[in-house]
Amino acid sequence: MAQFRGTESYVASRELEVAVNAAVALQRPLLVKGEPGTGKTVLAQEIAKALGYPLIEWHIKSTTKAQQGLYEYDAVSRLRDGQLGDPRVHDIANYIVRGKLWDAFEHETPVVLLIDEIDKADIEFPNDLLLELDRMQFFVYETRKTVQARHRPVVIITSNNEKELPDAFLRRCFFHYIRFPDRETMEMIVRAHYPDIRRDLLREALNVFFEIREVDGLKKKPATSELLDWLKLLTIEDMPPEALRSSDAKTAIPPLYGALLKNEQDVHLFERLAFLARRRGG
Amino acid sequence: MFAPFILALRAAGVPASIMEYLALLRAMKEGVAGFSVDDFYHLSRAALVKDERHLDRFDRVFGEVFKGLESPQGEAPRELPEEWLRKLAEKVLTPEEMAQIKAMGDFDSLMETLKKRLEEQKGRHQGGSKWIGTAGTSPFGAYGYNPEGVRIGQDKSRHRRAVKVWDQRQFRDLDEDEALSSRNMKVALRRLRRFARTGAATELDLPGTIGATARNGGSLDLHMVPERHNAVKVLLLMDIGGSMDDHIRICQELFTAARSEFKHLEFWYFHNCLYERVWRTNRRRRETERPTFEMLRTYGPDWRVVIVGDATMSPYEIIQPGGSVEHWNEEAGQVWMSRLTRHFRKAAWLNPVPQDHWRYTQSIGILQRLMENRMYPLTLAGLETMARELAR
Known part of the structure; x- marks a missing residue:
């Protein structure tokens, strides 16, 4: 059986490896939660890469219905075709549009199916998928056909915790909570992405990064993806590490902070804090 | 095989079911966990816990069941388990040093002395030659230059492997019965947002x-x-001053965070109990004061009212006309409270005082009755019940 290990571009903790392997071995969905920006979505891509399976992504929006993942019956175009006298109209199968789950079930090889941000959808959404995910089959009423999975796909479900998920659904999943990486792990993650970043620059940047995360009242704390973007900018601009050292009160706002702070209130908050620091310093 | 573990989990309030237990056993059979206790910890956590709020409880129960720690109630264990010390010592000391220790007396007696010292010692200590602390010559403590030194509580991640991850209780912040701090405020606000957004x-x-x-x-x-x-409209009434000063920081945090979450959020202040006047800005109270009647007229009955206050005062401040500590009130606080609850169908009271203490304060009981039992503690769990009640 294929085993999941962290890859060169993705640093996985042992607990994550155990959780993924358990989900793969028992063919149950793996529910992944965690702060935004801790790599929940990337995880599915890495699992697919590690296992050598293709990845099918199903991104959930607030308007997504469970049925859309199975199939949709396009009654409107059938009606139109009927009005225009198209011969296709006689076969109802022409108007069945396959969903992502159907694609995953009928794929020749096993696949990794990512159901991204399941909490965005309606509160009943997970319940509607219970049976389908449990038995890996569903029934198409229009054509009276049962679609059965050829290989049980590896299902990865991510959630940002905006809604509670129903208990019956949770009982069928394995669960993993991605903690925000500590400094050492963060260093490894950065090195995995930018192997030849300057050591002193990275050290100073991480100092600033974790300091910003400590600030109370930020609406959106910068996360891994923001740090990576910021570091990229810093290297492109060829910023000297000294510029990041905030001992000089006038530069309390880090350079190129736009990559780290993503909303206006946060930037304002930061400017105010910097102003206060300057006043105290002066 | 692990039935007592599951039962202990359920007793601690982690809703693990038969189904999850069977899944765990199957995963064990498939050999997912290998044979290390760390792996078993990770595997059982992935299989049995489905909500990050329960992770801390799981850690405590795991520690108790598998290592015989103290029961999960109360504070962190005061006594250092001997086996833990030994492990730490083994990790840090070279074989020669271990031999030296043996020469000094056997390892167990060294541990015994260490335990005794730990009990004698009250505070943090640095330097010196007997007490445990940092930079001393005593055999115990960190950074010491006694070759027999035993390292305690220093550089715990140097081996990049958690000694005992469950003992660190990293998920304590996510437990729902802990009082709110700015960190778990975010999770709490998601609950509040549930009734601000109704399907699109x-x-x-x-x-x-x-x-x-x-x-x-x-x-x-x-x-x-x-x-x-x-869009749900929320009216926030905050008790300010007096006995609330202790809780003001926490409430302010909730309030500033909540303000950006709602489109229709109005806020007013009062002192201790609701009387005939409320105000908008505490600093400019005199200028922004308005009659409570005006507030009741301005906002329709479809507004949800959330009152934040500790409800801790003399009972006279609620039931007697003129009972207010600040001014002469013509009508008693309870008259105003019942006016409020009659006007607004959906109202709830958030109380920062821990719920166990409520019954010792008479005024909390009175207000609880006036609010028709819709008083909730200011914790994640309390917020959740409140949100559910208000959304109904």
Whole structure:
């Protein structure tokens, strides 16, 4: 059986490896939660890469219905075709549009199916998928056909915790909570992405990064993806590490902070804090 | 095989079921966990815990069941388990050093002395030659230059492997019964947001479609309309001053965070109990004061009212006219409270005082009754119940 290990571009903790392997071995969905920006979505891509399976992504929006993942019956175009006298109209199968789950079930090889941000959808959404995910089959009423999975796909479900998920659904999943990486792990993650970043620059940047995360009242704390973007900018601009050292009160706002702070209130908050620091310093 | 573990988990309030237990056993059989206790910890956590709020409880129960720690109630264990010390020592000391220790007396007696010292010692200590602390010559403590030194509580991640991850209790912040701090505020606000957002979907505009299809000469022309947004309006009343000063920081945090979450959020202050006047800004109280009647007239009964206050005062401040500590009030606080609850159908009281202490304060009981039992503690669990009650 294929085993999941962290890859060169993705640093996985042992607990994550155990959780993924358990989900793969028992063919149950793996529910992944965690702060935004801790790599929940990337995880599915890495699992697919590690296992050598293709990845099918199903991104959930607030308007997504469970049925859309199975199939949709396009009654409107059938009606139109009927009005225009198209011969296709006689076969109802022409108007069945396959969903992502159907694609995953009928794929020749096993696949990794990512159901991204399941909490965005309606509160009943997970319940509607219970049976389908449990038995890996569903029934198409229009054509009276049962679609059965050829290989049980590896299902990865991510959630940002905006809604509670129903208990019956949770009982069928394995669960993993991605903690925000500590400094050492963060260093490894950065090195995995930018192997030849300057050591002193990275050290100073991480100092600033974790300091910003400590600030109370930020609406959106910068996360891994923001740090990576910021570091990229810093290297492109060829910023000297000294510029990041905030001992000089006038530069309390880090350079190129736009990559780290993503909303206006946060930037304002930061400017105010910097102003206060300057006043105290002066 | 692990039945006592599951039972202990359930007793501690982690809702693990038979199904999850069986899944765990199957995963063990499949050999997912290997044979290390760390792996078993990770595996059982992935299989049995489905909510990050329960992770801390799981850690405590795991520690108790598998290592015989003290029971999960109360504070962190005061006594260092001997086996833990030994492990730490083994990790840090070289074999020669271990031999030296043996020469000094056997390892167990060294541990015994260490335990005794730990008990004798009250505070943190640095330097010196007997007490445990940092930079001393005593055999115990960190950074010491005694070769027999035992390292305690230093550089715990240097081996990049958690000694005992469950003992670190990293998920304590996520437990729902802990009082709110700015860290778990975010999770709490998601709960509040639940009743501020009620579904967004596009639906078929039936009359529009029929009309357009008819105009089109019979060929179908679909029209969609956005679903009506039923934005919930929230009125926040905050108790300020007096006994609330202890809780003011926490409430302010909740309030500033909540302000950005809602589109329709109005806030007013009062002192201790609601009387005939409320005000908008505490600093400019005199200028922003308004009659409570005006507030009741301004906001319709469809507004949800959330009162934040500790409800801790003399009972006279609620039941007697003129009972207010600040001014002469013509009508008693309870009259105003019942006016409020009669006007607003959906109202709730958030109380920062821990719920266990409520019954010792008479005024909390009175207000609880006036609020028709809709008083909730200011914790994640309390907020959740409140949100559910207000959304109903």
